[in-house]
Amino acid sequence: MKRLFRRLDWRGAVSIAAFVILWTLLARLKAPGFAEIPDPAAVGRAFWQKYLPSAAYWNSWVVSFERVTYGFLLAQLFGIPLGLLLGTRKLFNEVVFPLVELLRPIPPLAWVPLSILFWPTSELSIVFITFIGPFFIIVINVHDAVRGIRKEHLWLARSLGASRETIFRRIILPSVIPAIAVGMTLGIAVAWNVVIAAEMIASDAGLGRLTWEGYVSHTGTTVIIGMISIGLAGYLSTLIVAWAERRMMPWQR
Amino acid sequence: MGPSGCGKTTLACMLAGYVAPDAGTLAIDGRPITAAGPDRLMVFQETALWHWMTVLDNVMFGPRAAGTLRGGEARRKALELLERFGLGEFKDRYPNQLSGGMRRRVELAQALINNPRLMILDEPFRGLDVMTRGLMQEYYLKLFAESRMTTLFISSELEETLVMGERVLVMGGAPARIARSIDVRLPFPRTPQVLASERYLETKRELMAALYSPGHRIEGGSA
Numbered sequence: 001m002k003r004l005f006r007r008l009d010w011r012g013a014v015s016i017a018a019f020v021i022l023w024t025l026l027a028r029l030k031a032p033g034f035a036e037i038p039d040p041a042a043v044g045r046a047f048w049q050k051y052l053p054s055a056a057y058w059n060s061w062v063v064s065f066e067r068v069t070y071g072f073l074l075a076q077l078f079g080i081p082l083g084l085l086l087g088t089r090k091l092f093n094e095v096v097f098p099l100v101e102l103l104r105p106i107p108p109l110a111w112v113p114l115s116i117l118f119w120p121t122s123e124l125s126i127v128f129i130t131f132i133g134p135f136f137i138i139v140i141n142v143h144d145a146v147r148g149i150r151k152e153h154l155w156l157a158r159s160l161g162a163s164r165e166t167i168f169r170r171i172i173l174p175s176v177i178p179a180i181a182v183g184m185t186l187g188i189a190v191a192w193n194v195v196i197a198a199e200m201i202a203s204d205a206g207l208g209r210l211t212w213e214g215y216v217s218h219t220g221t222t223v224i225i226g227m228i229s230i231g232l233a234g235y236l237s238t239l240i241v242a243w244a245e246r247r248m249m250p251w252q253r
Numbered sequence: 254m255g256p257s258g259c260g261k262t263t264l265a266c267m268l269a270g271y272v273a274p275d276a277g278t279l280a281i282d283g284r285p286i287t288a289a290g291p292d293r294l295m296v297f298q299e300t301a302l303w304h305w306m307t308v309l310d311n312v313m314f315g316p317r318a319a320g321t322l323r324g325g326e327a328r329r330k331a332l333e334l335l336e337r338f339g340l341g342e343f344k345d346r347y348p349n350q351l352s353g354g355m356r357r358r359v360e361l362a363q364a365l366i367n368n369p370r371l372m373i374l375d376e377p378f379r380g381l382d383v384m385t386r387g388l389m390q391e392y393y394l395k396l397f398a399e400s401r402m403t404t405l406f407i408s409s410e411l412e413e414t415l416v417m418g419e420r421v422l423v424m425g426g427a428p429a430r431i432a433r434s435i436d437v438r439l440p441f442p443r444t445p446q447v448l449a450s451e452r453y454l455e456t457k458r459e460l461m462a463a464l465y466s467p468g469h470r471i472e473g474g475s476a
Contacts, residue, residue, distance in 0.1 A: 152301035155271045159289040160367065161319030170314070174305035251305045251347040 038220040043228075046221035057210070064195055064206040064233060067123075071130025072184075072191045079138030080180060086139070087146020088172065100139060108133040108194045112201055126198045126206075133194040134187030138180065145179030146172060178252075181245040188241045192234040207233060254408045255424030255432075256464070261407045262298070264424070265373045268405070269295045281371065291319060294364040295373040300356045302348040308335065308359050309344040315367040327366075334362045354385040361396070372404045378413070390416055394441060411464075415457060416443050423463045433463040 020040050025031075027039035038046075051057040086093045086100070111132050115125040149172060157167045199208025207230050214222025246252075255261055266272040267279055270289035279286045281293070302311050312331040316322035322330060335341050338358045348356055357377060364372060374393075378386045394417065397404060408414050414421055415437060423433040437456055439447050447453060 150301070151271075152297045152299070153303060155266075155269070155289065155295075156297075156301045156303075157314070157318065158271075159269060159291060159294055160315035161291050161321075162314070163318070166318050170306075170318075171303065174303070177305070249305070251349065 036218060036220050038224065043221050043224045047225050050221075051225055060205060060207045060210045061229065061233065064199065064208065064230075065237075067127055067130050067195050067199075067206065068188070068191045068233075068237060070127045071195065072134055072188055074127070074131045075134035075138055075187055075191070076180075076184070079135045079183070080142055083139045083142025084146060084172070084176070086143040087176075088168070097143075100136070104136045104140070108190070109197050109201075112198060116202055122202050122204075126195065126203055129198045130191050130195045133190035134183070137187050137190060138183035141179040141183035141186075142176050145176040149175045177248050181248060184241050184245060185238070188237050189234065192230070192237065196230055254410075254414045254421060254464075255429070257409050259424050259426075260429040261409075261424055262375055265295060265375050265405065265407055268371070269293050269373055271295075291315060291321075291367040292369055293371045293373060294367060294369040295375060296357070296360050296364060296377045298375050298377070298379060300348065300353075300360065302356060302359060302363070304348045307345050307347055308340060308351070311348065311359060312362045312366055315363065319367070321367070330366055331362070334366055335359075338362050352385075353381050354389055357381070357389055358392070361393070365396075365400075370403065372402055373407070374404060375407045376409060377406075379409075391442075393417070394443075398441065411457065411460060414460065415439070415453065416448070421460060423460070425464070432466075435459055435463060 024039045024041070026034050027037050027042075082096075082100075086097055108129050111129050112125075115128050116122065119125040119128060153171055153175065154167065157171050162170070195206070196208035196211070199206040200212040203209050207226055211223055211226025211230065214220070214224075214226055263272060267274055268281070268286065270286050270293065286293075303314075306314070309328070309331055312335060313327045316327040316330070317324065332341070332344065335344055338361070340355060340358055340362070343351060343355065348359065351359065360377075378389050381389060390413065406417050408417070418437045421435045421437060422431050423435065424430070425432045435456065439450070439453060439456065
């Protein structure tokens with residue numbers, strides 16, 4: 001946490017200030033392309049007056065966060081065991097891995113229409129799409145990690161008389177934790193990517209929807225407040241995931 | 254000892270039971286080797302400590318996993334060994350927080366707690382700085398003098414071989430074989446005086462001759 005904030009020292013503030021000033025100038029001068037784009041002050045005003053006290057706005061946060069949380073956690077819940085099975089069971093790998101490789105290149109958003117057709121509610125279909133993105137990432141990461149375990153680590157355990165169960169629990173599982181952490185970092189980013197796009201296409205709530213409605217109603221301030229909110233939400237999730245990762249790997253402290 | 258690439262590590266892995274020979278059998282004291290076991294433990298070239306476990310957990314792993322000692326008993330014995338190895342205060346550290354020489358001592362403790370009949374050390378001190386290396390050699394020799402446990406020490410360095418060894422098996426050739434067996438008739442401890450003696454030089458010459466004799470050399474290999 002401290003490290004993340006330290007980066008925002010005065011040098012960083014220079015570029016941020018320059019960005020805001022340039023944006024203000026271009027918006028005030030109605031530079032080409034800026035006809036419908038409000039200046040930062042207008043965005044700030046709109047946020048303060050319209051969104052900060054609005055229950056609907058904060059509900060968008062809650063809705064998007066819920067979808068990301070469910071999609072992300074389900075991806076871990078199914079992805080980690082599947083990756084472990086693929087990595088440790090030869091027969092299982094031979095049967096299932098080709099299917100994984102076939103489905104993996106399909107971008108999560110390509111699942112949107114099928115997902116809407118399949119799931120009874122749009123809520124379920126959005127959670128499903130949010131699940132697909134991080135799911136394949138975690139599967140592949142864990143699978144590769146199991147295969148990359150140093151053979152000496154396994155040999156030593158075998159020499160010392162460890163049972164298969166002990167080797168799995170005390171050697172294989174901890175060996176893949178760094179890969180799970182990487183999968184989580186990448187996965188949470190993908191989950192946000194996907195949920196926003198899915199909300200724009202197929203939902204009537206959430207931060208993605210809020211942003212899209214701003215566009216549909218030609219309300220530039222809403223579009224920008226939506227974008228900033230999404231950025232903050234993603235950043236917040238990253239902090240939570242980073243905290244969880246540190247807890248998972250006490251030996252890297 | 255032998256030139257790098259001649260198969261020293263492969264042979265060690267076969268003895269430990271990690272690698273099965275393509276043909277033939279290996280036996281220790283007449284008993285064929287079929288699987289890995291705690292009677293033959295190997296210290297690998299690169300540290301194989303489990304970096305997610307503390308030093309103490311690493312050392313206790315063997316007796317706990319094999320069920321040879323009860324939890325409290327394993328802990329007590331591990332602590333005792335760590336104390337003896339000068340690592341008592343580092344028991345709760347993780348391997349990444351230790352120096353190379355300390356990690357080696359932890360690995361020795363991790364093996365010795367199981368009372369192996371054969372220790373296989375595969376170039377264990379390679380990569381350590383000269384000082385640490387000298388200390389570790391001395392350290393292991395002292396340990397060895399106390400326990401008299403059979404040790405197969407793999408090295409690719411002449412001096413190390415003559416500091417550590419009682420009997421040197423020179424490997425070489427293609428296909429590799431044990432080309433020569435040379436007894437190092439030098440007393441322990443191998444003090445600087447011993448290592449400057451006429452007999453030391455004689456043995457060294459003999460060893461060099463064995464290593465460089467044309468029949469046993471590997472094309473492109475280095476001694």
